[in-house]
Amino acid sequence: xxxxxxxxxxxxxxxxxxxxxxxxxxxxxxxxxxxxxxxxxxxxxxxxxxxxxxxxxxxxxxxxxxxxxxxxxxxxxxxxxxxxxxxxxxxxxxxxxxxxxxxxxxxxxxxxxxxxxxxxxxxxxxxxxxxxxxxxxxxxxxxxxxxxxxxxxxxxxxx
Amino acid sequence: xxxxxxxxxxxxxxxxxxxxxxxxxxxxxxxxxxxxxxxxxxxxxxxxxxxxxxxxxxxxxxxxxxxxxxxxxxxxxxxxxxxxxxxxxxxxxxxxxxxxxxxxxxxxxxxxxxxxxxxxxxxxxxxxxxxxxxxxxxxxxxxxxxxxxxxxxxxxxxx
Numbered sequence: 001x002x003x004x005x006x007x008x009x010x011x012x013x014x015x016x017x018x019x020x021x022x023x024x025x026x027x028x029x030x031x032x033x034x035x036x037x038x039x040x041x042x043x044x045x046x047x048x049x050x051x052x053x054x055x056x057x058x059x060x061x062x063x064x065x066x067x068x069x070x071x072x073x074x075x076x077x078x079x080x081x082x083x084x085x086x087x088x089x090x091x092x093x094x095x096x097x098x099x100x101x102x103x104x105x106x107x108x109x110x111x112x113x114x115x116x117x118x119x120x121x122x123x124x125x126x127x128x129x130x131x132x133x134x135x136x137x138x139x140x141x142x143x144x145x146x147x148x149x150x151x152x153x154x155x156x157x158x159x
Numbered sequence: 160x161x162x163x164x165x166x167x168x169x170x171x172x173x174x175x176x177x178x179x180x181x182x183x184x185x186x187x188x189x190x191x192x193x194x195x196x197x198x199x200x201x202x203x204x205x206x207x208x209x210x211x212x213x214x215x216x217x218x219x220x221x222x223x224x225x226x227x228x229x230x231x232x233x234x235x236x237x238x239x240x241x242x243x244x245x246x247x248x249x250x251x252x253x254x255x256x257x258x259x260x261x262x263x264x265x266x267x268x269x270x271x272x273x274x275x276x277x278x279x280x281x282x283x284x285x286x287x288x289x290x291x292x293x294x295x296x297x298x299x300x301x302x303x304x305x306x307x308x309x310x311x312x313x314x315x316x317x318x
Contacts, residue, residue, distance in 0.1 A: 006207040006228070008200065017204050017268055019233035024183045025257040025307065041167065045176050048165040069165070074178035076235060079259060097256030097304070098184040100238060109176055145256070148184065 023077045024097065025068070028143045030082035033066035036143045037080050043116035043141070044101065044109070046071040046078070054084070074101060100148045109149045110137040117142050126152075182236045183256065184227070187302045189241035192225035195302045196239050202275035202300070203260065203268070205230040205237070213243070233260060259307045268308045269296040276301050285311075 028036045040046040048071050053064040065082040078099075103109050106124055114120050121138040134152010141147060187195045199205040207230050212223040224241040237258075262268050265283055273279050280297040293311010300306065 004210045004212055006210045008207055017262065017271060018264065019203070019260055019262045019268075021259075021261040022233035022235040022237070023259040023261070024181075025259050027255050027257060044178070048167055051163045051165045053163055074181035076181040078181070096186050097258075098186060099256075100180075100182040100184050101178055102180040102182070103176065103178050105177065109178075112176060 021077065023070075023079050024099065025079040025081055026143070026145055027081055027083050030065050030084060031061065031063055032143060033069065033080050033082040034063055036141070037066070037069045037071065039116055039118075039141060039143070040071055040073065040078070040080070043113040043118055044073055046073040048072075049077070096146075098146045098148055100150055102150055104151050106135055106137050106149050106151055110139055113139045113141070113147065113149070118147070121146065180236065182229075182238050183258065184238040184240055185302070185304060186240055186242050189224050189243060190220065190222055191302060192228065192239050192241040193222055195300070196225070196228045196230065198275055198277075198300060198302070199230055199232065199237070199239065202272040202277055203232055205232040207231075208236075255305075257305045257307055259309055261309055263310050265294055265296050265308050265310055269298055272298045272300070272306065272308070277306070280305065 026036065037046075037048060037051075041048065048069055051069040052067045054067060055064070057064045065084055067081060067084075069080045071078050071080060101109070110120055110124065118139040118141045121140050124135060124137040126135050134150060136148050136150040136152075139147045139149060185195065196205075196207060196210075200207065207228055210228040211226045213226060214223070216223045224243055226240060226243075228239045230237050230239060260268070269279055269283065277298040277300045280299050283294060283296040285294045293309060295307050295309040295311075298306045298308060
């Protein structure tokens with residue numbers, strides 16, 4: 001792994017855009033969002049600050065679909081949503097988003113996530129290939145998302 | 160859209176896990192991460208705080224692959240990475256992650272993103288189906304990721 005100095009020339013040219021937050025929204029096959037929310041609570045201790053649901057449900061539905069459940073985790077907010085009809089155009093076609101969760105107790109976090117139903121995808125490793133170096137454990141949750149439980153900073157601070 | 164009170168019983172039972180950060184990592188088909196980083200700077204004014212690259216490159220590669228470029232955006236950090244050999248197992252199989260970017264000037268942000276190369280996927284709408292209500296514009300970036308440029312809070316605060 002090598003470090004490089006970075007240039008932010010492009011950013012300087014952008015007129016000042018004001019943002020209040022960036023929140024990853026995890027789309028989950030309906031009606032599993034309710035289970036996914038519980039998993040993130042049980043596995044990572046996420047705290048749910050609010051939930052909106054569809055006002056209507058079909059006859060065979062036991063629970064209404066979740067439009068958005070907002071969870072606080074590691075100082076950030078994630079949104080968990082059931083995929084509904086108008087979600088389809090939002091599906092990502094890219095390489096896929098992974099969630100890096102930084103902690104200095106990787107073993108404990110991986111163990112907790114696995115006990116909650118996640119699947120460890122590799123041994124905890126010290127390698128250059130994940131996140132940005134350091135130590136990392138990989139856990140796939142029951143809803144298809146990969147979490148990198150990681151620690152270690154090898155980024156340049158010369159910007 | 161309906162709001163529901165939420166329970167955090169599951170979270171209370173989790174032993175206190177300590178996290179320092181949650182960072183979405185956007186995996187990009189190599190070697191396009193360098194372009195993706197520039198897009199996020201040009202479109203959203205993201206600020207790059209550090210970059211690590213592979214120390215080796217194949218003969219035909221003009222630029223080294225990016226292991227991780229860390230970008231500050233809206234008070235959060237995102238990581239942009241080229242997909243390399245050992246990235247493959249990390250690919251998400253779920254419904255896909257969308258990025259909600261909150262701003263009170265949706266029109267300006269969408270226009271800027273489109274001028275930088277993004278594609279607006281719908282008119283700016285006031286609907287219940289995206290994020291958690293309010294107003295929203297959808298932009299797909301050239302790397303397959305969907306950004307919801309959104310504003311409006313309709314979540315319950317009774318937790």
